[in-house]
Amino acid sequence: xxxFKFVVLLLLIVTSxxxxxxxxxxxxxxxxxxxxxxxxxxxxxxxIKVDGSSTVYPIMEAVVEDYGSKQPxxxxxxxxxxxxxxxxxxxxxxxQLSDASRPIKKEExxxxxxNGIDYTEFRLxxxxxxxxxxxxxxxxxxxxxxxxxxxxxxxxxxxxxxxVRKGWPDKxxxxxxxxxxxxxxxxxxxxxxxxxxxxxxxTLSEDDNVLVQGVNGDKNAIGFFGFAYYLENxxxxxxxxxxxxxxxxxxSHETIKSxxxxxxxxxxxxxxxxxxxxxxxxVNDFLQFTLQNAGRLAEDVGYVSLPKEEYQxxxxxLKAIK
Amino acid sequence: MKLIDHSRVLNHMKPRxxxxxxxxxxxxxxxxxxxxxxxxxxxxxxxxxxxxFNFQFLQNLPSRNPEQAGVYTALIGSIWLMAVVAPVSLIxxxxxxxxxxxxxxxxxxxxxxxxxxxxxxxxxxxxxxLLGLTVFVRxxxxxxxxxxxxxxxxxxxxxxxxxxxxxxxxxxxxELRHASYGLGATKWQTILRVVLPAAIPGILTGGILALSRAxxxxxxxxxxxxxxxxxxxxxxxxxxxxxxxMQIFNWTSRPQEEFQALAAAGxxxxxxxxxxxxxxxxxxxxxxxxxx
Numbered sequence: 266x267x268x269f270k271f272v273v274l275l276l277l278i279v280t281s282x283x284x285x286x287x288x289x290x291x292x293x294x295x296x297x298x299x300x301x302x303x304x305x306x307x308x309x310x311x312x313i314k315v316d317g318s319s320t321v322y323p324i325m326e327a328v329v330e331d332y333g334s335k336q337p338x339x340x341x342x343x344x345x346x347x348x349x350x351x352x353x354x355x356x357x358x359x360x361q362l363s364d365a366s367r368p369i370k371k372e373e374x375x376x377x378x379x380n381g382i383d384y385t386e387f388r389l390x391x392x393x394x395x396x397x398x399x400x401x402x403x404x405x406x407x408x409x410x411x412x413x414x415x416x417x418x419x420x421x422x423x424x425x426x427x428x429v430r431k432g433w434p435d436k437x438x439x440x441x442x443x444x445x446x447x448x449x450x451x452x453x454x455x456x457x458x459x460x461x462x463x464x465x466x467x468t469l470s471e472d473d474n475v476l477v478q479g480v481n482g483d484k485n486a487i488g489f490f491g492f493a494y495y496l497e498n499x500x501x502x503x504x505x506x507x508x509x510x511x512x513x514x515x516x517s518h519e520t521i522k523s524x525x526x527x528x529x530x531x532x533x534x535x536x537x538x539x540x541x542x543x544x545x546x547x548v549n550d551f552l553q554f555t556l557q558n559a560g561r562l563a564e565d566v567g568y569v570s571l572p573k574e575e576y577q578x579x580x581x582x583l584k585a586i587k
Numbered sequence: 588m589k590l591i592d593h594s595r596v597l598n599h600m601k602p603r604x605x606x607x608x609x610x611x612x613x614x615x616x617x618x619x620x621x622x623x624x625x626x627x628x629x630x631x632x633x634x635x636x637x638x639x640f641n642f643q644f645l646q647n648l649p650s651r652n653p654e655q656a657g658v659y660t661a662l663i664g665s666i667w668l669m670a671v672v673a674p675v676s677l678i679x680x681x682x683x684x685x686x687x688x689x690x691x692x693x694x695x696x697x698x699x700x701x702x703x704x705x706x707x708x709x710x711x712x713x714x715x716x717l718l719g720l721t722v723f724v725r726x727x728x729x730x731x732x733x734x735x736x737x738x739x740x741x742x743x744x745x746x747x748x749x750x751x752x753x754x755x756x757x758x759x760x761x762e763l764r765h766a767s768y769g770l771g772a773t774k775w776q777t778i779l780r781v782v783l784p785a786a787i788p789g790i791l792t793g794g795i796l797a798l799s800r801a802x803x804x805x806x807x808x809x810x811x812x813x814x815x816x817x818x819x820x821x822x823x824x825x826x827x828x829x830x831x832x833m834q835i836f837n838w839t840s841r842p843q844e845e846f847q848a849l850a851a852a853g854x855x856x857x858x859x860x861x862x863x864x865x866x867x868x869x870x871x872x873x874x875x876x877x878x879x
Contacts, residue, residue, distance in 0.1 A: 312827075314814070314827075315814075316812060316814065319837075319840065322815065322816075322837070323651060323841065325816070326649060326650075326651055326815070326816045327651040329816055329818065330648070330649075330650055330651060330816075330818075333648075333818045340817075340818070340819050341816075341818065342814035342816065342817050342827055342829075343814055343815055343816040344812060344813065344814040344815055345815050345837060346809055346810075346812060350812075354812055357725070359730070359812065471840075472839070472840045473840065473842065474839070474840060474842070474847075491842070493842045494842040496842070497842040497843055497844065498842070562651070565651055566651050567842060567843070
């Protein structure tokens, strides 16, 4: 009997401790912040919530990591619930900044307008969607945009390599594509397929590493994903140069940055709520820091920076919000 | 004349024995299969994650540089989450089980409730995430806080705890209750001093399973909008936080191979945390197991 009472007592103590310690820590919090405030490094305070694209997340993670040493009083949290999920939270006023790997959609704009949220779009970096085939695939030297759309469009038939171009093997093509929630899928669907449905037999995955594995393991496979994933696995995959009418172009830092690699090089964005930029000094400061450092940090995590003058343009946009 | 024909018996025994051996080895194989897969998993994770698994890893924040990345905020966040989920789900779960077993009359309504609880145990976790988003995050305006996530997770694991506690309470022998009543104890005294102590091992087994599920669950927390990168710790249950499984999930989806190794190291931390929690529960359980 005593033992049981002991356990009940223990449970009660644990619960009460966790509650009281929660309150107690709240008080410490104020003290800590004051200390940080007094420091020489930074003088801003506040909370910033960022959410959105998982493609942009690595850049934001790097930015926040560096920002922490500049303004330790500003608490930034970064989520990665996807471009669409990010805009949903942004529209509900839950976040001040929203990462996106595609421009905002009409429906999302409508929600923002309805909720009275004014926003500004900033470009952070470039990503080149890379089309890849198996390493042992010796027939594909390049693909034109028409061939790409012909391959990836759903038309009710089994697709064979020989259907794409004469002389290619009479083998079924295996498709690997990012999942429908990702901005990469949206971008490909919109720019290459003109919003028509993607081939039904495709293997979809939200995890790009699965796509890498898939293409790597099948001689007749083709897939597409972000440039960073190709770069990391370039020994195991063969990238396909894309011909948009001016001759085949291979995705590389230079061709993506210069815009030569079209139409598959895409900008990555961060959307900011205008009222937050105006009202919260720390949001303005953080965005400024982001735009000043995004190029370098994007390169660090495997993306391609915008040309320098472009970042100045984005900074001017930020200044214009007043 | 013999009553038993020995040779016929022997003839009969052979297929019986071989039948027994067949099933015995079948079940042994089934057990070994599970162990083998677990062994491969552990080997892979440990061989991949060990280089990154050190004290620094526990103390550092997530970083773009794999050498400097760590799970500090995620680990502390997971512990915070458990500190909310464990008391809330156990108190609500065991309370419900006591009511249903000891107080409620067996009629159509309790049967209906019973069926619903069993069904809830099979509802996909993402549905609970959506529920938590609408009720706790938005309607109660708790945001992506420890409390909102803890309550959502408690709802998710409640059915498991309720069903396990009910089974445990039901299996307490009637004689014990009758003896207690016979000595003049009230219903509440009987429940508190006779039924519950006898049922504790079963209740805790359910609790272990439930908490293990809560600590590894990712999907509902993603829906709740929990962030991934935080450079600060939660100070109260109303603060924003992040948990280990989300950090692991993010690392596995990175292109760089180093991050896959980091994910493995993160899984090791998660497994150790899980083992610690389970050990505590098993220790408490063993104290009571010998009683009846």
